[in-house]
Amino acid sequence: MLKVGSSLLTDGKGGLGKRNAAALAGLIARLRDQGREVLLVSSGAVAAGRGLLAGSGAELAQRQALAALGQTPMLALWQGLVEQPVAQVLLSHDDLRNRRRYLNAQATLRELLRIGALPIVNENDTVAVDELKLGDNDNLAAVVATLVGADILLIATDTAGLYTGHPGNDPDARPVPRIEEITPEIMQMAQGGAGLLGTGGMYTKLEAATKTAAAGIDAALFCGHHADTISALAEDRLFGTFIPAHGDRLVARKMWLRHTPPSGGIVRVDEGAAQAIADRGASLLPGGVVAVEGDFNRDAMVDVMPAEGYQRLARGLVQYQASDLQRIAGLHSSEIETVLGFHNGESVIRREDMVLLNAAVGTAPDDLEALLENQQ
Numbered sequence: 001m002l003k004v005g006s007s008l009l010t011d012g013k014g015g016l017g018k019r020n021a022a023a024l025a026g027l028i029a030r031l032r033d034q035g036r037e038v039l040l041v042s043s044g045a046v047a048a049g050r051g052l053l054a055g056s057g058a059e060l061a062q063r064q065a066l067a068a069l070g071q072t073p074m075l076a077l078w079q080g081l082v083e084q085p086v087a088q089v090l091l092s093h094d095d096l097r098n099r100r101r102y103l104n105a106q107a108t109l110r111e112l113l114r115i116g117a118l119p120i121v122n123e124n125d126t127v128a129v130d131e132l133k134l135g136d137n138d139n140l141a142a143v144v145a146t147l148v149g150a151d152i153l154l155i156a157t158d159t160a161g162l163y164t165g166h167p168g169n170d171p172d173a174r175p176v177p178r179i180e181e182i183t184p185e186i187m188q189m190a191q192g193g194a195g196l197l198g199t200g201g202m203y204t205k206l207e208a209a210t211k212t213a214a215a216g217i218d219a220a221l222f223c224g225h226h227a228d229t230i231s232a233l234a235e236d237r238l239f240g241t242f243i244p245a246h247g248d249r250l251v252a253r254k255m256w257l258r259h260t261p262p263s264g265g266i267v268r269v270d271e272g273a274a275q276a277i278a279d280r281g282a283s284l285l286p287g288g289v290v291a292v293e294g295d296f297n298r299d300a301m302v303d304v305m306p307a308e309g310y311q312r313l314a315r316g317l318v319q320y321q322a323s324d325l326q327r328i329a330g331l332h333s334s335e336i337e338t339v340l341g342f343h344n345g346e347s348v349i350r351r352e353d354m355v356l357l358n359a360a361v362g363t364a365p366d367d368l369e370a371l372l373e374n375q376q
């Protein structure tokens with residue numbers, strides 16, 4: 001996943017410039033040629049808006065208006081540089097704090113990647129509520145990287161990563177090639193604020209990298225002005241700052257799955273499926289599903305329970321909404337498309353989207369309502 005700052009998308013005269021974007025589009029093409037899925041978080045709408053109607057001020061509402069003006073030209077800039085169709089995804093931090101919206105955003109982004117589009121995420125600045133600063137795409141990018149389960153978050157900016165002090169004001173500032181842990185001392189290095197066009201400076205980039213590291217995702221900060229630096233990335237060589245993930249990505253993902261609130265849905269499975277999940281680490285296939293309880297959408301977090309009782313065997317993200325799952329329960333995966341007219345893959349819950357629990361809830365059937373309420 002790639003995040004591109006406003007600092008890279010301007011022409012120096014107050015409008016959009018495509019020089020850096022063209023080199024970054026080349027990186028996107030090379031990563032895709034390597035079989036990687038790429039998602040872009042792009043700033044630059046405010047800068048583009050300013051290029052169209054100069055004279056607007058820096059008040060929140062004025063910048064929100066500029067962002068609305070500049071969003072389409074910013075997308076058009078990218079569409080002119082990449083092969084695949086681009087898709088506009090406007091998100092707010094508030095959206096991603098809401099479980100249902102988070103899951104909907106996740107499903108949309110996954111589908112866009114599946115069909116080969118380039119999702120371009122930007123903050124939905126019109127509804128941004130932060131009075132102090134408009135938007136913060138660094139932190140938004142970190143949340144989206146977690147949401148799509150990215151391998152790495154690449155942050156392109158106008159400096160070669162983090163320096164020990166603000167490179168413009170501190171003559172002794174030295175580059176920091178690798179950060180094992182983002183400590184208060186490291187955060188202190190980034191107190192110097194943003195560049196002329198950016199929001200947040202290195203501070204929000206380090207906040208973002210703190211989030212990705214905790215979620216098991218690597219992050220890299222690099223300078224998007226240098227074509228050589230950009231093309232080196234496609235060969236896994238970084239000139240900038242690398243912030244490795246803490247621990248194992250799968251472990252982090254499983255932690256996330258374990259602690260994500262359930263939707264209240266239950267998928268009941270037969271003994272064969274329960275064993276396959278527990279003993280063989282298998283995905284849950286429709287053939288093993290005996291009943292579905294509750295109303296849930298695709299990508300909802302559901303509990304997997306045996307045919308009888310309320311023992312939670314596992315939990316995970318379902319690939320089919322409740323009404324569709326009811327229709328394919330007990331069937332072979334090959335029959336899904338015939339029955340539903342489409343398919344979201346052969347599994348009801350993919351292994352990587354599931355954690356085993358094996359803990360009895362100990363709730364009598366009469367208490368089901370209370371149980372479901374507690375879970376919401």
Ligand SMILES: Nc1ncnc2c1ncn2[C@@H]1O[C@H](COP(=O)(O)OP(=O)(O)O)[C@@H](O)[C@H]1O
Nearest residue numbers: 005006007157163165192194195198199201202
């Ligand atoms: N310790 C530091 N190392 C590097 N850059 C820093 C540091 N402290 C502050 N900065 C500022 O952060 C800027 C990059 O952030 P920002 O302006 O928000 O860019 P972007 O638009 O790419 O998000 C740099 O141009 C620099 O002015």
Ligand SMILES: N[C@@H](CCC(=O)OP(=O)(O)O)C(=O)O
Nearest residue numbers: 006043044045046136137199
């Ligand atoms: N959403 C705003 C950008 C906000 C932002 O985080 O900017 P930047 O620090 O340049 O990544 C825009 O499109 O102009």
